[in-house]
Amino acid sequence: MAEGLQALVRHPEFKRGAKDMLGITLGISAWGLVTGVAMVKSGLGVGLSLLMSFVVFAGSSQLASLPLIASGAPLWVLWATAFCVNLRFVIFSAQWRLYFAPLPRVQRLVLGYFAADLNYVAFLKRFPDLKPDPEQQLPYFWGGVAINWFAWQIPAVIGIVLADRIPTNWGLGFAGVLALLGLSYSLLKDRNSWVSAGVASCAAVAAYALPLRLNILVAIAAAVAVGLMMERWLPPAGSGGAGSGGRSA
Template structure:
């Protein structure tokens, strides 16, 4: 990140990207704090928790994998869960491609690490035409992800180091659920995403009795199937293409 941000931070779009993310940093920070605490409470060492936070940088898959790690689930279940939780980034990348394809591959790979759900939403709201404009779009991207990365990592690292001092009766787990719900709500921009979310919720509850938290995989599979069917037979006509993912 340090190689690219100095070249763009003076651009007005960098500041615009940062401003667009500032309004939602409270939810991101709360979620990061909860994840940091949860990693240590689940049995990870401080070093491994720091490594996971900095390298994985994917809160939903981190939280999904922690109960599996704590319960000693097979590695294939851990990998399958993380893979399914992060499948949404495959959809996101098909949209990013319209904007970032002209950039060098190395730069795109570097940007992929920092790309996140809400950066995706803000970016597509800012540039809905899906046409490459690197002079404006790249500074905007870095402005948004700079805020998002620090808003996540600083509280997460604080949670890792303070985990043993934070009483469990503070209800941080519930706070994390609320933060996650808030972030998820921001991605529900049209009928199809709402239907997919409802199907996922029903499937997760119906399959709750499955071992190894496999109800998560069932919910993801059901949501993806519902989303694909809705896009095929009842496509959105409201022009919110970016929000549909």
């Protein structure tokens, strides 16, 4: 097992995955710090906050659930909110299935725990062809996870332990949003992706008043629908061939 771990860490794709995530760790860390502070100040206490951080590992659903926990909302409302906020991972996992479907189910479940927004975007940027190649893709995935998981958990634990000394008005959580925006911008390479992103932004704002953060789901659905329609009726230049990248995407 130790030899296999050493081989994984020495793999060029592992190093590349780690390097690709390093540039956005500041935003991830700031977001994790704020989430750690928010958990304790919502009344969870240090023990439950640590448990939630390691078990849930989903910043958006954690932050969405905390006000409900503090207000004593029914458990079903709490679960429904977290479920709706995390529905985007259904889309992420459906995309990742194209790469990891041949792997054993237990291994895929482990990959699912470590899946996150930023390493999803980095992974698709590195492997845009939707073709399975576990020998290259798994090391890259774990390289990104090695940075992303620790960049989140270490500041989150610091925030939990030092919650009483860190003011909540620092606004560090916005750094995480900036990291997402910066990485997303790098993927907008053609007209279709720009239009889909614009539609998603407008849909998210228009549906902001929906409960349980359903505006996120509305934005994703709108972007996917518009992207599929444009790919069918207004394909990008050079995507007409049967073997082109635009067709496979």
